[in-house]
Each structure stands twice: as structure tokens, then as C-alpha cells.
Amino acid sequence: MRGELRAMLQWREADFQERCTYIVKDQPCEMLACPNFPRAQASLPRNLAFQCNSSHKVVAVLSREYIPSGTRFGPLVGEVYTKENVPKNADRKHFWRIYTPGGELHHFVDARDPRRSNWMRYVNPTPDAPAQNLVACQNGLEIYFYTLKPIVTGAELLVWYNHEFAERLQCPLLGVLAEELEHDGIRKSTAEAPTTPGPQPPQRGSVANPNLTAKLTKNKEEEEGDEDESVDVEALDRGLPPSPAGCRRAALRGQLPQEVKQWPTGLSPFPNAPGKEGAPGKSSPPRQRAASPRNQPVLNCCPYGPTTSLCKELQRCLSSLYPSCPLYSPTGHLSQPYLYACGTIPAHYPRFALPPHAVPFLPAPPLSRVGEVPLLGLPLQDPQVYARARGDGTSPSPGLYTTVLPHGKQEAHELWKPQDVLISLQSGTFSFPGLDYGPKQYSSPAGGTSYTSEVQQQKSTSLLAHPLEAINLSTPKFCPPAGRLGTTPVPYPLKKQNGKIKYECNICAKSFGQLSNLKVHLRVHSGERPFQCHICKKCFTQLAHLQKHHLVHTGEKPHECLVCHKRFSSTSNLKTHLRLHSGERPYQCRLCRCRFTQYVHLKLHKRLHERQRPHRCPSCPKTYIHPFSLALHRRGYCPLAPGAAGAPAQLGHFNAMIDHFDFSLDAERLEGEGADPARAPGLLENLILRELETGRRGQLPRDKGPCSPGAHKQLPLLPLPHYSVSVKQEDFPLQPA
DNA sequence: CTGGGGAAGGGGCCC
DNA sequence: TGGGCCCCTTCCCCA
Ligand SMILES: [Zn+2]
Ligand SMILES: [Zn+2]
Ligand SMILES: [Zn+2]
Ligand SMILES: [Zn+2]
Numbered sequence: 214m215r216g217e218l219r220a221m222l223q224w225r226e227a228d229f230q231e232r233c234t235y236i237v238k239d240q241p242c243e244m245l246a247c248p249n250f251p252r253a254q255a256s257l258p259r260n261l262a263f264q265c266n267s268s269h270k271v272v273a274v275l276s277r278e279y280i281p282s283g284t285r286f287g288p289l290v291g292e293v294y295t296k297e298n299v300p301k302n303a304d305r306k307h308f309w310r311i312y313t314p315g316g317e318l319h320h321f322v323d324a325r326d327p328r329r330s331n332w333m334r335y336v337n338p339t340p341d342a343p344a345q346n347l348v349a350c351q352n353g354l355e356i357y358f359y360t361l362k363p364i365v366t367g368a369e370l371l372v373w374y375n376h377e378f379a380e381r382l383q384c385p386l387l388g389v390l391a392e393e394l395e396h397d398g399i400r401k402s403t404a405e406a407p408t409t410p411g412p413q414p415p416q417r418g419s420v421a422n423p424n425l426t427a428k429l430t431k432n433k434e435e436e437e438g439d440e441d442e443s444v445d446v447e448a449l450d451r452g453l454p455p456s457p458a459g460c461r462r463a464a465l466r467g468q469l470p471q472e473v474k475q476w477p478t479g480l481s482p483f484p485n486a487p488g489k490e491g492a493p494g495k496s497s498p499p500r501q502r503a504a505s506p507r508n509q510p511v512l513n514c515c516p517y518g519p520t521t522s523l524c525k526e527l528q529r530c531l532s533s534l535y536p537s538c539p540l541y542s543p544t545g546h547l548s549q550p551y552l553y554a555c556g557t558i559p560a561h562y563p564r565f566a567l568p569p570h571a572v573p574f575l576p577a578p579p580l581s582r583v584g585e586v587p588l589l590g591l592p593l594q595d596p597q598v599y600a601r602a603r604g605d606g607t608s609p610s611p612g613l614y615t616t617v618l619p620h621g622k623q624e625a626h627e628l629w630k631p632q633d634v635l636i637s638l639q640s641g642t643f644s645f646p647g648l649d650y651g652p653k654q655y656s657s658p659a660g661g662t663s664y665t666s667e668v669q670q671q672k673s674t675s676l677l678a679h680p681l682e683a684i685n686l687s688t689p690k691f692c693p694p695a696g697r698l699g700t701t702p703v704p705y706p707l708k709k710q711n712g713k714i715k716y717e718c719n720i721c722a723k724s725f726g727q728l729s730n731l732k733v734h735l736r737v738h739s740g741e742r743p744f745q746c747h748i749c750k751k752c753f754t755q756l757a758h759l760q761k762h763h764l765v766h767t768g769e770k771p772h773e774c775l776v777c778h779k780r781f782s783s784t785s786n787l788k789t790h791l792r793l794h795s796g797e798r799p800y801q802c803r804l805c806r807c808r809f810t811q812y813v814h815l816k817l818h819k820r821l822h823e824r825q826r827p828h829r830c831p832s833c834p835k836t837y838i839h840p841f842s843l844a845l846h847r848r849g850y851c852p853l854a855p856g857a858a859g860a861p862a863q864l865g866h867f868n869a870m871i872d873h874f875d876f877s878l879d880a881e882r883l884e885g886e887g888a889d890p891a892r893a894p895g896l897l898e899n900l901i902l903r904e905l906e907t908g909r910r911g912q913l914p915r916d917k918g919p920c921s922p923g924a925h926k927q928l929p930l931l932p933l934p935h936y937s938v939s940v941k942q943e944d945f946p947l948q949p950a
Numbered sequence: 951c952t953g954g955g956g957a958a959g960g961g962g963c964c965c
Numbered sequence: 966t967g968g969g970c971c972c973c974t975t976c977c978c979c980a
Binding site (some may be wrong): 727728729730732733754755757760783784785789811812813 | 966967968970971974975976
């Protein structure tokens with residue numbers, strides 16, 4: 214993980230664009246007809262939340278959800294000024310500079326006005342390397358924030374510049390990158406400049422730099438309406454060393470690292486940056502003054518807080534936008550000061566129902582093919598099937614663009630409306646920036662619907678917005694790093710594992726030897742099901758599955774049992790069936806030695822034992838008949854509890870021995886004798902350790918004796934079976950002797 | 951209720 | 966690269 218982070222930190226901006234897995238778009242603000250709800254707040258994606266201070270000002274942006282690495286937010290929205298038309302006295306704290314590929318200033322984006330900017334203005338910068346989880350990049354002529362690492366639920370989004378970005382701004386490399394580069398002894402020549410305190414080198418006759426640094430120099434509480442700190446942008450414009458005012462302030466606060474404290478405030482234009490915001494007549498043009506946060510209606514920070522008219526209005530707007538999204542209830546689950554863009558985070562928020570290995574993101578709503586616009590803001594008609602409109606305005610052909618999300622995840626869908634556009638970029642059938650997969654033709658020989666997916670090179674919206682400034686991604690400035698395959702950039706994290714190239718899923722970290730396998734795998738996360746049965750409309754992730762499925766309609770059963778001539782639709786099912794003839798029962802209950810032909814039967818059987826085990830480990834699924842067994846298990850042998858001692862394999866073995874003892878007559882005797890609860894676990898531990906030392910491990914009979922509830926009581930106490938450790942061992946088919 | 955058998959879906963590996 | 970194949974899992978039904 215660490216290595217990956219370091220690698221990502223050295224990515225160029227174009228790499229983020231090309232390699233990102235998910236795109237999280239803003240809430241479509243056009244849909245929100247709440248005039249008093251500023252865009253900066255209304256645009257917040259639903260997997261994020263605002264944190265407010267006591268005066269209801271937004272002070273941070275938090276994650277409502279696990280957000281995987283490689284997720285893109287943005288673009289930053291703000292008012293656009295060119296060098297020529299930038300208001301003379303503009304408040305530049307929220308300015309962002311957009312450069313041409315040649316390094317010339319192209320324009321400014323001013324995110325100062327919450328009505329004309331988006332939520333990204335509220336993301337705080339961080340000088341704290343380990344805390345940084347976002348990196349700001351300019352792609353095309355837009356600013357995006359990419360996740361550098363997974364962001365856990367409730368964590369604050371903290372951003373710093375990509376190193377290329379920092380280079381352009383001639384701004385100190387801060388955050389993780391600086392640390393990593395320092396650590397590596399790597400230092401890009403151009404990025405080298407100002408890591409040391411002191412006056413900044415003159416800027417190329419450019420205008421003030423909107424930077425993250427300024428924001429660092431001040432408490433958020435001071436932010437809005439604070440007039441006493443001014444940034445000498447004109448000095449910067451003239452290439453003069455920046456005013457040290459902000460540095461002093463930072464030093465006084467004593468919270469920032471040395472370098473940061475001494476950074477010039479001029480190099481810091483960030484949303485929440487300190488400054489003249491809301492200072493009427495001083496620096497803001499009248500038009501902006503009207504939009505000053507000071508004049509904004511105060512939004513209730515907690516959805517359940519005082520029911521202001523604005524709050525009601527917001528509720529109305531949001532609930533009309535999300536019919537299934539509950540209105541803010543007066544008694545929510547959440548404590549203040551969270552402001553959620555929509556509804557509550559219900560206790561049953563689907564993610565929490567998923568096992569840790571499950572899709573960290575709820576299934577992406579309709580995936581966007583190039584040239585297509587996701588249906589934004591439209592309530593779902595059918596939670597199973599999303600039909601999507603095509604960007605060219607033609608109505609979708611029903612057989613063509615239908616994406617079905619994974620089974621059993623309908624509940625999740627209802628919370629992720631299409632507005633939460635998480636667009637998978639990596640599936641071959643979908644758009645991928647900088648990659649041209651060419652038209653694809655899928656046809657199902659099994660009779661499924663064939664369809665064509667036209668995939669074109671995604672055009673950066675920024676490029677479209679600025680045709681005159683078209684940035685050719687192939688220009689050196691945006692070249693992907695060397696070491697990729699061929700000339701086409703590979704959008705997947707590559708890893709070398711003992712000499713072999715591995716393609717790693719950046720959602721679940723599973724790695725694949727072949728890119729095509731990873732692409733197929735990614736459908737697990739994206740929910741993409743490109744193969745549809747034309748008879749029942751069911752969709753599948755793989756053609757082979759559709760083909761197999763098609764047999765249910767034809768009734769064809771290609772696989773015959775040569776013993777009884779029964780026929781089966783699949784080889785697996787035949788194989789299971791053959792066990793009936795061979796007598797093979799690979800799944801054995803470790804406790805009662807009962808054996809089964811199918812795993813599911815063993816599992817059901819084990820539930821019977823579970824019922825006899827009231828002592829449940831709070832950290833892992835283990836249950837015990839006797840309290841001392843649980844006590845011992847929890848004394849450092851639970852693999853999921855903190856403080857587990859030993860390798861997983863060792864723990865597994867030890868736990869197997871606890872299991873065995875727990876199930877033995879000796880354990881029953883021990884409990885029947887009223888064993889001292891304080892001493893029994895220690896006794897048991899010693900017993901097991903002695904066993905381990907002497908290595909006296911015999912083989913338990915693996916016969917298929919009767920499996921009666923009391924059968925295990927006749928089992929030999931110790932020695933234990935020579936199971937090779939893994940707890941899951943008993944679930945694996947035993948090799949036929 | 952429990953054991954047992956089959957149908958079908960889904961993921962991953964390999965050629 | 967993707968189709969074929971294998972394995973695993975879940976669901977359902979029945980005795
Ligand atoms: Zn994955
Ligand atoms: Zn069908
Ligand atoms: Zn047979
Ligand atoms: Zn058993």
C-alpha cells in the first residue's frame with residue numbers, strides 16, 4: 214500500500230486522469246431549484262458531507278463512505294477570469310490558476326462565490342503528509358481532486374498539489390509527496406525550488422496564485438468575513454517576494470510545520486483560505502460582494518437542527534430530487550455537526566451490510582459510454598435495470614444500452630441514484646480518458662442480444678470548453694511516465710510479483726496476470742453486465758455465463774453421467790452428482806466427523822453445532838460451548854482482535870486445538886466440575902501448548918460414521934487431527950485417500 | 951428440522 | 966484478448 218502511494222505521488226497529472234477508476238460528479242445543480250441553496254453546497258456529491266462549525270459555516274468536507282483510491286472529484290467550478298478581465302481588486306484567496314501545456318497562465322477560476330462555485334472550495338489543504346488523501350491536478354483546463362488512498366467513512370478530505378501542479382505554481386512541495394520524495398532521495402529538478410523557507414522566486418509576470426498554502430495560515434473560524442488579513446497579490450503579480458503576514462500568523466498559531474509557517478500567504482488561494490472574503494467594498498467587485506458568504510442564508514448544519522425555512526426548502530428540493538430518499542427527520546441518527554446533502558445516513562446504509570471484501574462502492578449507476586450522458590436526476594423506474602439515454606439525443610434502443618446491476622444489490626441502488634455518477638473508466642466498453650478501444654461488437658452465439666458499443670476517445674470537457682487552448686495529451690507535458698506497455702498508456706496499476714507483471718484492481722487490490730482478466734473482474738465492481746439474454750432479458754458479466762444460461766431456455770443438458778445416464782447442464786453439477794456414485798464426501802465436519810458431498814450441506818450442518826455454542830467471540834465468528842474456551846481464544850488467539858499474537862497460520866492451528874478441546878468430554882467435565890473461570894483458560898492454554906511442544910498429533914479417524922448430535926462426545930480428546938492450520942481447512946474438500 | 955440432490959449464477963484461470 | 970472451462974456458491978425442493 215505504501216509503495217502504491219509513493220508511486221501515485223510521482224504520477225503526473227495526466228496519469229491521474231488516465232488511471233483513475235471512478236469519477237464522482239457533482240450533484241447536478243441545475244436540478245436543484247433552490248435559489249437560496251448555494252451551488253457550493255448543493256453540488257456536494259452524496260458520498261461526501263460537510264462539517265460545520267457552531268456558526269453553521271462549512272469548515273470541512275468529510276467522506277460519508279469508503280472511497281477507494283483512484284477516485285476523481287471535480288472539476289472545480291468557479292468564475293472564470295482571464296488575465297485581462299480579472300477584476301482589479303478581486304479577492305484572490307479562492308483563485309486557482311489554469312495553465313496551458315506550455316506553462317503559460319491561461320485563466321483563473323475563482324471559487325470565492327458559493328453560488329458560482331462548487332463544493333470543492335470547502336476542501337481543506339493539508340501540510341500534514343500522512344493526512345493528505347487528495348491530490349489536486351489540472352487535467353485539460355480543469356482542476357480535479359483525486360484520491361491518493363482510500364478514504365474511510367467519516368474522514369476529512371484533505372488536499373495538496375500534485376507535484377506538477379506545484380511546479381507550475383513554484384510552490385513548495387508539501388504533503389505526502391514532499392515527504393516521499395525526500396524519503397526517496399528523489400527530487401525532480403523542476404520541483405526542487407522552494408522547499409526551504411524564504412522568499413519565493415519571482416513568478417513569470419503572472420498574477421497571484423491561488424494556492425493551498427494561504428489557507429493553511431488561518432483558522433477556519435476566521436475565514437469568512439475576516440478582513441484583517443490581506444494577501445499582497447499585486448506584489449506577487451509583480452514578482453515581488455510575498456508578504457510575510459500570513460507566515461507570522463501561522464507561526465503564532467504554532468500548529469503548522471516550520472516550512473508551512475514560513476510560506477508566503479500569497480501562494481495560497483484556497484477556498485477556505487483567510488482573507489478579504491466578505492469585505493464589502495474593499496476587494497470584491499460589487500457583483501461578488503452580493504455573493505459573499507456573509508450574505509448567504511445560513512444553512513443548518515444539522516439536518517435535524519432547527520427547522521428553518523431554508524432547511525425546509527432544501528428538504529423539499531432534495532426529496533423531490535430523490536423520491537426514495539427520506540426527508541430529514543427531526544430525530545436523525547447522526548450527531549451534529551454533519552450536514553448531509555440528502556437525507557440521513559440510515560443505520561442500514563448498505564455498505565455496512567457488506568462484508569469487508571465486498572464492493573466498497575455501491576454499484577455504480579448507469580455507466581457512461583463515451584458520447585453518452587448519464588441520466589441525471591431521474592428516479593429509477595426499475596431498480597434492476599437502467600436504460601440509458603444516448604448523448605446524441607436518440608432514444609435508447611431497449612436491447613442496446615441496458616446495464617443491470619449485480620443481483621442482490623437493489624437496496625444499494627436505491628441509495629445511489631444516478632446523480633452519484635461513479636463512472637467506471639476501466640471497463641473496456643466504457644469511456645476511458647486517453648484510450649481508444651475502437652468500436653466493439655459483441656454478439657452472443659448463444660442467442661443473446663448482440664449489440665454494438667461504440668467507444669471513442671473521451672474528449673475532455675475542459676478541452677471542449679476551451680477549443681483554443683486544446684491541450685494535446687500527447688505533448689510532453691502530459692506524457693505518461695515511461696515504463697508502460699507500448700505507446701498506449703495502461704490505465705491500471707502495474708505491479709511486479711516475482712518477475713511477472715500483475716495488474717491490480719485498485720478497488721479490491723486483487724491482482725491479475727492478464728489485463729483482460731482484470732477488465733472482466735472490474736465488472737464486479739462496476740456492475741456492468743454486457744451480455745443480455747434476449748429471451749428473459751437477464752444480463753451477465755461474461756459471455757460464457759450467458760451461454761450457459763441459455764441452456765435453461767433450451768432445456769439442453771450436455772453433460773451426461775455415464776453411470777446413471779442422468780444429464781446435467783453444467784460440468785460442475787455433473788461432478789457433484791458423480792460423488793454420489795463414488796461415495797466421495799469431501800466436506801467433513803471437524804466436530805462430529807460427519808461428511809457431505811456439498812459444501813452447503815456442511816455449512817447447514819455446522820449451524821447445528823453453532824446453536825450449542827452460546828459463547829461467541831465479539832471480534833470473529835468463533836463460537837464455543839464452554840466459556841473458558843472463549844476466554845482462551847480471546848487471550849491473544851483471536852486473529853481479528855487487536856493484540857493477536859502470532860502468524861495467522863499459528864493462530865489458526867491454536868484455535869483448532871481450542872475448538873477440539875471445547876468439543877471434548879474433558880471440556881464438559883471441566884465445566885461440570887465448576888472450574889475456576891479465572892484459572893481454566895490458563896490450564897487449557899498450558900495443555901494445548903504442551904501438546905504443541907510434544908508434537909503429539911495423531912490422526913483422527915476420518916470415517917463416515919453416524920453423525921448423531923452426541924457422536925463427537927466419543928471422539929478422542931487429544932491428539933488433534935493434523936490439519937494444516939487454516940481455520941477454513943475443514944471447509945475444503947478433503948483429498949480422497 | 952435435517953440431510954440430501956439439483957439448478958443456476960458468478961468469479962477466476964488458462965490457452 | 967476473450968472464449969472455454971473449472972470451481973465455488975446460493976437457492977430451491979424433496980424425503
Ligand atoms: Zn476488484
Ligand atoms: Zn434467459
Ligand atoms: Zn449418475
Ligand atoms: Zn458435525
